[in-house]
Amino acid sequence: MTTAYLKLSLIASLLALAGCSSTPSQPKISQLHNEVGKLNKEMRQLTRQASALEQQGHLNSGAAQGAWLLPAAGTGVILKSQAGDLKLSLSHVQAEANGTRASLDIHATGDAPLPSFIAEVEWGELDSATGQPLSISSMSQKIEVASALLPRGQVSVPLRLSNLSPDRLGYVRIHDVVVTPPTPAETRP
Numbered sequence: 540m541t542t543a544y545l546k547l548s549l550i551a552s553l554l555a556l557a558g559c560s561s562t563p564s565q566p567k568i569s570q571l572h573n574e575v576g577k578l579n580k581e582m583r584q585l586t587r588q589a590s591a592l593e594q595q596g597h598l599n600s601g602a603a604q605g606a607w608l609l610p611a612a613g614t615g616v617i618l619k620s621q622a623g624d625l626k627l628s629l630s631h632v633q634a635e636a637n638g639t640r641a642s643l644d645i646h647a648t649g650d651a652p653l654p655s656f657i658a659e660v661e662w663g664e665l666d667s668a669t670g671q672p673l674s675i676s677s678m679s680q681k682i683e684v685a686s687a688l689l690p691r692g693q694v695s696v697p698l699r700l701s702n703l704s705p706d707r708l709g710y711v712r713i714h715d716v717v718v719t720p721p722t723p724a725e726t727r728p
Contacts, residue, residue, distance in 0.1 A: 588613055594670045598710070605714025607672075609665075610641070610705065617648065620716035622656045624648040627713055630695070638701040639708050645684065645694050652690030657683050658716040662700045665709030672710055678702060686721045 591611035598607035599616055606618035608629050615628030626646040633640055643660065647653050663677030682696050700708060 587611055590670075594665070597670075598672075605712050608711045608713070610708055610711070615644070618713060618716065620656075620658075621718045622654050622716050623651060625653075625716070629711060632705050632708070634705050635699070638699070638703050639705045641698045641700060641711070643682070643696040643698050643711070643713070645696065647692045652692055653684060653686070653694060655684060655686040655719045655721055656716055657681055657719055659714050660698060661712040661714070662703065662708060663710060664703065664707055672712075676703075683719075 588611060591609045592614060595607055595609040595612040595614070595616065598609075606616045606627055608616060608627060610629055610632050615626050618625045618627055624647075626648055628644045629641050630644055631640070631642045645653065658681070659679055660682055661677050661679040664673045665671065666673050678701065680699075682698075684694055684696065698711070700711070
């Protein structure tokens, strides 16, 4: 009788202990998996952005003229030009029917207002193996920034970057900035 009693109390004790140590509920595990998935996605995005920023710096350090913007880097660059030092950045990069639409944001870095100027904008893909621009698929267009009646230190120029969707758009290069004389309407008192 004592052996049966001992076995019965041992089984009762084990059942009581098993009830105290419950496993986490399924919703908590699912929530944890979702949070880990979100963190992994953010980490991949930050890694891509850091790589693009490094590549953008590399391209600009070797550039004798012009400035390279990589949409994936998400940061601006300074272009030394005839129009002065200009801070350039891309914003509102989105798909459209025939490629990509974006805004080229141009800021004067000093106290002087932006003069009127023209510039060449080139865009294309980056080689996936080397990260270098693929000149064979590049396209270009001229942009014009006209002086305003009231001096301004910044302007946003809409860009239509045809034939490349935002996920294939590897770079935008701005070069050949030439200051132009103000038009007669801009010089009137």
